[in-house]
Amino acid sequence: MFRKVKILLGILFCLVNSIKAQEHPNLILTQEGVEQIRENLGKVPFFDSYLKEIKAEVDAEIETGIHVPIPKDMAGGYTHERHKKNFLILQKAGVLFQILEDQIYADYVKEVLMEYARIYKTLPIHPQPRSYARGKIFWQCLNDSNWLVYVSQAYDCIYNTLSKKEISHLENDLFRPYADYISSGNPQYFNRIHNHSTWGNAAVGMIGLVMQDEELIQRALYGLKQDGIETNAKDNDGGFIKDEGGKAGFLANIEAPFSPEGYYTEAPYYQRYAMYPYLLFAVGLNNMRPREKIFEYKDGVLLKAVNTLLNLTDSDGEFYPLNDAQKGMSYFSRELVSAVDIAYHYGDQNSGLLSIAKKQGKLTLDDAGFAVAKAIADGETKPFVKQSMELTDGPLGKQGGISILRSGSQEEELNLVAKYSAHGNSHGHYDKLSFSLYYRGDEVLQDYGLARFVNIDQKNGGGYLKENTSWAKQTIAHNTLVVNEISHFNGTYETGSQFHSHKYFSILSDDGNQLISAKENNAYPGVKMHRTLLMIEDKRLDNPLVLDIFKVDSQNKNQYDLPYHYFGQIMSTSFPLESQSTLLPLGENNGYQHLWLRSKGKNGKSINQMSWFSSGTFRTLTMLNSPEDEFLFTELGANDAEFNLRTDPSFIIRRKNTAATLFVNAVEIHGNYSPVSEIAINATSSLKNIKTILDTKEYTAVSIELTRGAPIQVILSNQNPNESQNHSVEINGKTTRWTGPYLIQTIKE
């Protein structure tokens, strides 16, 4: 009896589903959504004005005619850029047809699709041989998938205007073979855990949904059953193709790379790129297969990921350039426009997202974008408040992570980004325990990002440059410790991918002192690294003091290089400078070959300072030094015959011939100067000394002396991060007692 009911319900469900399915559009735009939009035209200013903008863009493009050239160029070249423009315009034209009910848009989409259908089946594989998975329209399957993700939306929008014959022609001669080519035709591309495959999965799934092709939908969700890929196969970026668990498909691509908080292991630049197929296919599934409950999958991680991405930006909305990342990419990108609209509409209508949408000045012209525009018109906008936060890495959140420490107002904020995550797949860098620092949206201590000019043809066809491996991925390119001029894990992907750092403890808040402490024991055999980064609030300082306590444990003597990748003009140093009359590279490999040694210094004192000026403020690094410490001023650009690198400066503290040791450094951002007022305010440091009070296996204690008032004392428990653990140490004959892994106090003497 129960079984019969179940079957009946199943049939009913399928019927409802198939009826719903025939109600095109239904993938991203829905019939109800379109009706609501049409009824409100002229009433929602943001939507209307953006619609007008898009209409003008598409109208201008339609004017130029149909352009479907035979593919031949790399990124940046004509055929590549033309086919890219086609899919972007087709998606918009489809939407315009639905909203404005003007046949001209449907006709345009149909004509272009017919042209693709005419050539597709006979197209050879793209002539450019650079990819591990070559496409047909573009040089790689990845771009072919981009095309299908966009074009399946256009097809859905005009579906109802097509005759059965036209539908059959488009599906048999274009869409089905297209979907097959990027999936079963290229399993090494389709069947993996990677942002590339997510695009492939979504492309196949979205066209599958529009075509109601169950085979394609299953393939998209669960991957190819048989892929014949060898276990050690690698892609162009040197990443493994085969997932350890052997899983593939869209759901597996949600499962593996996202941590529970929605941090994507490849880091924000690629997360941004992947969010479009993740979210668009998810919206399609939500609309056409609500039973998948895709937005609830893995505890709702897809929508959480949008919030995570928005928090992984500086004050200007630019993503922190962790791992391979092109600087300047921001939440103003088209992927984030749709992500914000979708997260608002399909999520919990967080009114903070509306302020981001307003800044973006763009919308998706669909149910989600309309909901956003309507809510803004209704005055529901609230500020999007970014907070200090911890993002774990790994599918279960157990592979270290990223912590963001924020202080100050949204526009004037100081952000410290600490990285103690897993490697991050093929786009990962050898940067364990690295950090970067931002002030008012500018980089104070930078992460280099990637060595690539994405889509700029002159620079290696827009692809990765060899300096991405030789410099950008190397440890010395990051603000973290390099032992014996060798990168972490000896720069070996296979090794690096096996390990992750461990968070030791963290204190994150938007008020008061903040700390992130993490350990890394695998990057160098026999060397244990423990770094604690603090943001200490003190009214005597213009901004929170960034204190960097880096404890190194080793039985063997090593050379330690601790770089600070600053930007700006050196103002003063407490030590004499030995300017170099001839410039030579600092080393021979692991990134050192790219650094010119411009100047160095050494003076045997235990406390030293280096001040510089950038973006209207002064910055000072105050160092606790060993007598033999050397200070190296370098500049990028050696062994860079093609001018592929930026000529950025760096400052390196070098400590040779040392086993276990402690680095204590403080970074102040102080004062200001404007070339308009020509008045220098607070141009010098407020620190006058740093002392180690205690440094044992169990405890590290330092005292920071300011130019006025009492010193700040910081004590760290090195071996027990327990919040409720009681500690006591004797310092200068006086016993100090506290609870938890740290104590920060101002000592009145």
Add this chain to the structure above:
Amino acid sequence: MFRKVKILLGILFCLVNSIKAQEHPNLILTQEGVEQIRENLGKVPFFDSYLKEIKAEVDAEIETGIHVPIPKDMAGGYTHERHKKNFLILQKAGVLFQILEDQIYADYVKEVLMEYARIYKTLPIHPQPRSYARGKIFWQCLNDSNWLVYVSQAYDCIYNTLSKKEISHLENDLFRPYADYISSGNPQYFNRIHNHSTWGNAAVGMIGLVMQDEELIQRALYGLKQDGIETNAKDNDGGFIKDEGGKAGFLANIEAPFSPEGYYTEAPYYQRYAMYPYLLFAVGLNNMRPREKIFEYKDGVLLKAVNTLLNLTDSDGEFYPLNDAQKGMSYFSRELVSAVDIAYHYGDQNSGLLSIAKKQGKLTLDDAGFAVAKAIADGETKPFVKQSMELTDGPLGKQGGISILRSGSQEEELNLVAKYSAHGNSHGHYDKLSFSLYYRGDEVLQDYGLARFVNIDQKNGGGYLKENTSWAKQTIAHNTLVVNEISHFNGTYETGSQFHSHKYFSILSDDGNQLISAKENNAYPGVKMHRTLLMIEDKRLDNPLVLDIFKVDSQNKNQYDLPYHYFGQIMSTSFPLESQSTLLPLGENNGYQHLWLRSKGKNGKSINQMSWFSSGTFRTLTMLNSPEDEFLFTELGANDAEFNLRTDPSFIIRRKNTAATLFVNAVEIHGNYSPVSEIAINATSSLKNIKTILDTKEYTAVSIELTRGAPIQVILSNQNPNESQNHSVEINGKTTRWTGPYLIQTIKE
């Protein structure tokens, strides 16, 4: 009879004058002005809001008490910055007293002045020995004069609140000895033609006006009659102290440095600095001595100079950094706020100035500022439209000049600034026939500016750095020709000051092709230089083409270096690069010692290209080369032990062992790229060839071939700039006829 009437009229005039004079305030603020302001409080939003801002600033400062420390520090140090703050606040407090009629401000001004009066007479000369004219309050008389220019305004504002005894004390113990010290006490400072002296003249004149001290007023206007300065005496900057004509005083300082159009020979950075005393003393004279007709002096040059200064800015309002100039200084400076308000009120009420005042967001709290705020409230604002213009140099406009070629809208504009002026006194650079190029407010081809961090104590007390002489002033630091690695006039001020370049002809317009052609025959003995810079409009190009035709005539063989000081990342070169594995300075002196040679190239072809990317657009230099031409890529920073220089890149075309020659180079700004869209548009050059068609003493003709369409032919008459002269040349057997010094035509073949 006539004589008697004259005397009577004279007496009457003096009486009226002295009555008027007793009506304090009368120097900058006037009684009528103050009444009008008081009546309109709360009615003129811009004035009200800015008044509120200043009130808050002054109130906060008064809260901190009175600070008149014994002088001891250099610029950037405490006593310097404190006394500077004092005079700025005193001026504001005086104004607040007049407008708000709150005794607290008058009391504050009085108390501070009494404190100065208490110490002044016994103050020794300032302990810092760096200046050729040391002050008492500051390290140089210049800053002492700044103080008096501001403080005389404050004194005028509270004059009526003081008792006769107080007035007598302040004048006898502070103001008169103060004015004497900076004038008769320092004739080498006061009695010259220089911005320093203008400050001195204005200071003495303004306090003279308030005190009604005719001797001081005469001294201010006409200088000291006897100064005892030797003819060859020089100041700290190496400039001559004694003017050739032996003239001095305020009027002579208007006469000599300004050209008829109001270009100031020291260039805009110092013009900006000097405009404050020029205009404030002028307003004082206008109010208290209308018979001087100061705003009509030299055909109204003082107010013309404001318009000139505003036109000497890029799209962001920043001054072109000609001669010694700190980059970033702009029309947002306090000197320009008063200049704009004064030019509006005392000039012809140019409503374009209101838009600048709005952008500035600041006002002078006096008659002029009120007039501006009122006009803005009345909706009279119009855009300030900058135009292509020629500014002659020299008192009579006969010492060469500057031409600014502009194209495009105000925010998207391309500016070419060509310099063929006189040397520019002690702040001049050896940069004959140099030019700089700006796009959207960014530098495409830069003028380095100065080597100094004004008022930043860590950098040589905020004063000029030695690299200002060894680099910034040298010819190689500019976009102009260097012969045999020697600077123009052998870098000798005495020689450089004797000569100026000559304009040959110019075509300036805001529509169509623009040209500036100039000649320099004295910079190098035996070498004649003739440079023609063109901005050619062509619909096939994104922006006007900048064409640089540099003709060199010499009997002897020389080495020619033509640098292009670009900014940004190299994208591609048409020639192979010989990257340097060890960096060495390019030369030994004349600025070459500061350039690291990073890479070079040579390939024997007659046409070469170098493309780079900066600020969102691509730029390409297309060169017509001799087979032996070398291409040098340099970077600044060699022999710069203190990190005083920026590490800017340069590109140098080197042609060795050549007598007469022709350089033809074209600069394109094309396409765009954003890291947010990651789409590269028009990333490559639209030029494919440059050919010399003809190059004789009389004519130079070149053909610019684009990648599509017909070539552009440019013919220049080299020896006759007459507009109505008919010319004919035979090119490829075909006779071309035209009238005037040039012909630009597109040749359909």
